[in-house]
Amino acid sequence: MFGETTVMLSAPFPELGIHAPDPDGPCTFLIHLHVEDADRMMADAVAAGGRIVVDPADRFWGERSGRVRDPFGYEWMIGHSIEEVSPEEMQRRYERTGLPE
Numbered sequence: 001m002f003g004e005t006t007v008m009l010s011a012p013f014p015e016l017g018i019h020a021p022d023p024d025g026p027c028t029f030l031i032h033l034h035v036e037d038a039d040r041m042m043a044d045a046v047a048a049g050g051r052i053v054v055d056p057a058d059r060f061w062g063e064r065s066g067r068v069r070d071p072f073g074y075e076w077m078i079g080h081s082i083e084e085v086s087p088e089e090m091q092r093r094y095e096r097t098g099l100p101e
Helices: 038-047 087-097
Strands: 030-034 051-058 063-069 075-081
Touching: 038 051, 038 063, 038 075
Parallel strands: 030 075
Antiparallel strands: 051 063, 063 075
């Protein structure tokens, strides 16, 4: 939670030394957005020029989420809560299914 704090992301400004990652290169970090409707938000991101990296699906940690790479090369995990999962249950599910791609 950020409370009253505003978080801003910048477009690339090479003249100021601010560069975007290679859109086709490896992901160096991931921005996770928790939203009301992950499927809708991901569809909106694709309509705006993003591409799906991981399809939205129900995840063992109690979230429906997927990943999108924007045209600048940044990757976003977009998800919404579908259930509360205890740490013990989360571990059990992880051991059974592993991490998503």
